[in-house]
Amino acid sequence: MTDQFTGSRRRSLRTLLVPLAASLAIATLSATPAAAAETNGHAAAGRVPGTAAPPSLSAAAVPPGYPITGVDVSNHQGGINWSSVAGSGQRFMYAKASEGLTFTDSYFAANYANAKANGLYAGAYHFARPDRGGGTAQADYFLDRARYAADGRTLPPMLDIEWPWEGSGSTYPCYGMNPGQMVAWINDFVARVRERTGRPTMIYTSASWWNPCTGNSGAFADQPLFVARYASSPGTLPAGWSRWALWQYTDQASVPGISGNVDHNVFNGSTADLAVLAGGTAAVSRPRPGSGxxxxxxxxxxxxxxxxxxxxxxxxxxxxxxxxxxxxxxxxxxxxxxxxxxxxxxxxxxxxxxxxxxxxxxxxxxxxxxxxxxxxxxxxxxxxxxxxxxxxxxxxxxxxxxxxxxxxxxxxxxxxxxxxxxxxxxxxxxxxxxxxxxxxxxxxxxxxxxxxxxxxxxxxxxxxxxxxxxxxxxxxxxxxxxxxxxxxxxxxxxxxxxxxxxxxxxxxxxxxxxxxxxxxxxxxxxxxxxxxxxxxxxxxxxxxxxxxxxxxxxxxxxxxxxxxxxxxxxxxxxxxxxxxxxxxxxxxxxxxxxxxxxxxxxxx
CATH class of the missing domain: 2.120.10.70 (Fucose-specific lectin)
Structure with a gap:
């Protein structure tokens, strides 16, 4: 996921998404690490600090067993040819809609409409700024721009909750909040999304940020997980989740219709399951006097x-x-x-x-x-x-x-x-x-x-x-x-x-x-x-x-x-x-x- 500045990329999950040793405490994370060279305006949640992505991942080799793929984009990608994206076999996309309480992504409307017009399942995401307004207020700001529709083609509204991006002015790594405050903020956001759309919130994060900043909270296990990890497997999931819905396995993919490298993701399920995630169908009806x-x-x-x-x-x-x-x-x-x-x-x-x-x-x-x-x-x-x-x-x-x-x-x-x-x-x-x-x-x-x-x-x-x-x-x-x-x-x-x-x-x-x-x-x-x-x-x-x-x-x-x-x-x-x-x-x-x-x- 991407921050609001096209010229200065946030310090995202890329810089520190490595398994934390059991002895690593929040205090250890509190010092801001040295800035890294930022050349691509997209989320990169699985990069080991100071190293290049493994060649197989840089080449965007889709992990075996997960044939349903998609992308996430923002203003960093500029204009996108969604016909070419769809023609390359991508089935879904998430586009950045907003950040905090003041930023609206100028490319969101075009990305969202054109992706749907070309047959992709589409969703909107919000980059969280917990230090810049409450969870309820940010959810409202997001949903007022997200164009959510219960049409069977729209993915659940997504919360991008991770490291502050470099130059944002936010306190690193947990926005100055303790775990209890962070959990309360996320809960307010999720509750508002449910109240206004009737849908769960897709949560994009990694274990390396989530576990220390939420105190290993398992309170959101009923929300679908978008896990970020650049490796051959999703690894140990953030606390509370036993299954992931989406996995961002690389930020180095080359996809027709998109200039430069882009985040590439796989879906954990079948095409029917993807329809379910988009508010469509499950295999068997829920029970009523008439039942499946x-x-x-x-x-x-x-x-x-x-x-x-x-x-x-x-x-x-x-x-x-x-x-x-x-x-x-x-x-x-x-x-x-x-x-x-x-x-x-x-x-x-x-x-x-x-x-x-x-x-x-x-x-x-x-x-x-x-x-x-x-x-x-x-x-x-x-x-x-x-x-x-x-x-x-x-x-x-x-x-x-x-x-x-x-x-x-x-x-x-x-x-x-x-x-x-x-x-x-x-x-x-x-x-x-x-x-x-x-x-x-x-x-x-x-x-x-x-x-x-x-x-x-x-x-x-x-x-x-x-x-x-x-x-x-x-x-x-x-x-x-x-x-x-x-x-x-x-x-x-x-x-x-x-x-x-x-x-x-x-x-x-x-x-x-x-x-x-x-x-x-x-x-x-x-x-x-x-x-x-x-x-x-x-x-x-x-x-x-x-x-x-x-x-x-x-x-x-x-x-x-x-x-x-x-x-x-x-x-x-x-x-x-x-x-x-x-x-x-x-x-x-x-x-x-x-x-x-x-x-x-x-x-x-």
Whole structure:
């Protein structure tokens, strides 16, 4: 990443990104090192002090096993030919938007717009100046310029937090702050980004700066990590993280369309994972009355979006798992969800890459497909349920932040914008209660939970009690008492339970601490016990459940390696069945057989 001065480069992570000996204290770092020759205006976070980059890295040899590459740029690169950049195979970019409270990068608007126009995933970053204004104020300054859009093509807003650049006037190396102050500053920045965009913050840093300046803080493990290290591996990650999203492995790359050397980065995942990072899709839908995993008789039916944007159908026929691709020419951008109607037809919905709603269904004989009326303008993933008349009810977020209702009335499909205005973030959850009222829960941009419901006559909207502090998308179910049960992840990584008890709304933090990532899945079993599964920050699957008396939590079998959000259903024996995506792109089946938990990899 780059500082605001084209003629004087900051002392970035380049100068001291080497593993610190255990005995190295902050006091040792406090002396400003001798200035180094600065010839390129870009971040160089992995250079050993006083040495040249290894030849293989200077030649920008992409680390094996990471084929998805991209660049980060600023005013230091000058004008860029983004058509040539895209033609060289780059898939993503970050461009500097701002620094502190006074600097806006003059090249940002062109870089951001032209990169997107040429098919790259694009993101904006802010160079942190913790000594020049609070974290909240700098996040606002940044977001006012970052042009963030929930369009499935925009990477999470990024915070570049590292060494002060040479000549900045900032106190080296931690801007004059102690670890507690630094952690508080970062937390304020991250919280504001979440509040205004509904997204996590990509954090660009290195272990050599992060660990001493934050006191080895692990408080931000739920934010994606952009690690900087110029070596053959990312090495030991900054405290708190067990996995990185992006790795800046060199500042010496030569990329067509960009003059001089440029920072080169690799992505830790598949093309589908990159879409997820940009607010697109995960392989399996999060659970709702309509879910990516449904039970058809005693056969499990799973639906996911493949890396090539096609719809994968995987099912258990009682003996074996089978996989097929439905409608290979269909291009999906969102997570598929499915339900079984009263005629025993399978109904599948997903957002297309053109932001329309796609409907795929099995009518007992053949698979069929249609684009639902009402045009495009959809931004999120749909939630679906079916009412007592066998009418399909689906809701999804519009690109304008409103809630869109698309439903089948027995004769035709219809679409309307629900009242209450915009201001919505993330994806909604839906269920239909015993009175045939449609109950929808979704998160607002301010981190509160919004309840939007049809009472048989009109649509209504309210903000649920308990304040903000929510980070994930909610999951909903209705128990045998007709009480609404919803769970969602808090910004602190805990699981929040919000429920209607017939008289009032309530909210509690579920036991077991934090350490959660992604979005939960919920189902209620025949004993009226609430069953929830959610991915941990360590990649394991966490099971959190209410047994009629108290809440419990356990780590499910099979270890870690999970990347997506789980889907859940209950089989005819009341056994829990869940599927979720692994970091290698496979679909994992984790289930309770009445005695033990089990795990297997499903066919692709």
């Amino acid at each position: 995993l449904v039970r058809w008789g005693d056969q499990l039916q799973g639906f996911e979006r493949r890396a090539d944007n096609t719809l994968q159908h995987v099912w258990w026929n009682g003996t074996t798992w089978t996989s097929e691709t439905l409608f290979p020419t269909m291009s999906l951008a969102g997570r598929p969800v499915a339900l079984i109607d009263s005629a025993n037809w399978i109904q599948v919905f997903a957002r297309g890459t053109d932001n329309t709603l796609q409907h795929v269904w099995w009518n007992g004989t053949t698979w069929n497909r249609e684009t639902l009326p009402g045009g495009a303008g959809l931004a999120g993933d749909p939630a679906i349920s079916i009412d007592s008349l066998n009418y399909i009810q689906t809701v999804t977020r519009g690109t304008d932040g409103t809630l869109q209702h698309i439903w089948w009335n027995g004769t035709a499909w219809n679409r309307e914008t629900l009242p209450g205005g915009a201001g919505l973030a993330g994806d909604p959850a839906i269920s239909i209660d015993s009175a045939n009222w449609i109950q929808t829960i979704t998160r607002a941009t301010d981190g509160t939970l919004q309840h939007i419901w049809w009472n048989g006559t009109t649509w209504n909207r309210e903000t649920l009690p308990g304040g903000a502090g929510l980070a994930g998308d909610p999951a909903i179910s209705i128990d045998s008492l007709n009480y609404i049960q919803t769970v969602t992840r808090g910004t602190d990584g805990s699981l929040q339970h919000v429920w209607w008890n017939g008289t009032a709304w309530n909210r509690e933090t579920l036991p077991g601490g934090a350490g959660l990532a992604g979005d939960p899945a919920i189902s209620i079993d025949s004993a009226n016990w609430i069953q929830t599964v959610i991915r941990g920050t360590d990649g394991t699957l966490q099971h959190i459940w209410w047994n009629g008396t108290n809440w419990n939590r356990e780590t499910l079998t099979g270890g870690a390696g999970l990347a997506g959000d789980p889907a859940i259903t209950l089989d005819s024996l009341n056994y829990i069945q869940t599927v979720t995506r692994a970091t290698d792109g496979t679909l994992q089946h984790i289930w309770w057989n009445g005695t033990t938990w089990n795990r297997e990899t499903l066919p692709s």
